[in-house]
Amino acid sequence: MNAPVASDLLQSVTLxxxxxxxxxxxxxxxxxxxxxxxLKALDTDQEAAAQIIAKACxxxxxxxxxxxxIDRTAPATVSGGLTPWQIQRIKVHVEENLGSSIxxxxxxxxxxxxxxxxxxxxxxxxxxxxxxxVVERRVRRAQQLMxxxxxxxxxxxxxxxxxxxxxxxxxxxxxxxxxxxAWRRERGCAGDRRQALNENRPSAASDRPGLVG
Numbered sequence: 749m750n751a752p753v754a755s756d757l758l759q760s761v762t763l764x765x766x767x768x769x770x771x772x773x774x775x776x777x778x779x780x781x782x783x784x785x786x787l788k789a790l791d792t793d794q795e796a797a798a799q800i801i802a803k804a805c806x807x808x809x810x811x812x813x814x815x816x817x818i819d820r821t822a823p824a825t826v827s828g829g830l831t832p833w834q835i836q837r838i839k840v841h842v843e844e845n846l847g848s849s850i851x852x853x854x855x856x857x858x859x860x861x862x863x864x865x866x867x868x869x870x871x872x873x874x875x876x877x878x879x880x881x882v883v884e885r886r887v888r889r890a891q892q893l894m895x896x897x898x899x900x901x902x903x904x905x906x907x908x909x910x911x912x913x914x915x916x917x918x919x920x921x922x923x924x925x926x927x928x929x930a931w932r933r934e935r936g937c938a939g940d941r942r943q944a945l946n947e948n949r950p951s952a953a954s955d956r957p958g959l960v961g
Contacts, residue, residue, distance in 0.1 A: 829869050886909050
């Protein structure tokens, strides 16, 4: 397998994305195909093989991060908190609407609670505010898109519900500890180099008032 062929394969095998997190079977299939391609390339193009295997590792890492978020916020009955069915409905609603604005009143309505009661119950059950939870989910979805697609950060920012790339960068850095471009480049993702200069351009991140995330 020569470098161009390996490169084309690396671009074509992407993380299956959608309204919810990838299923385990689909994730396993993606990683298996990447690893098989990496093994085939070892004899003829070690650099290409290393890139493919690195992509497989990055996909697994992103999956582990996302699963960790889900496990950490697993439904549990807490005195004064949300019920398991309320937590599940809220999670599904957030995942299905990450690309648009999500107001606290909207989430409270999903749980059939008033906004003030909802905020207190949410914090007791999940350990974070509704705002922090939605922001983190937006960041995790952005990570999946950065690994599984070649979209520029400016497009990813809008797709996961941030106002612009600067907004994504600010929130991403608070959650992950690195800028999106740096995080993406460390994982050898395609389409990231053109973001390096954009991140250094001064731009004010804007929060849309009254919205979560």
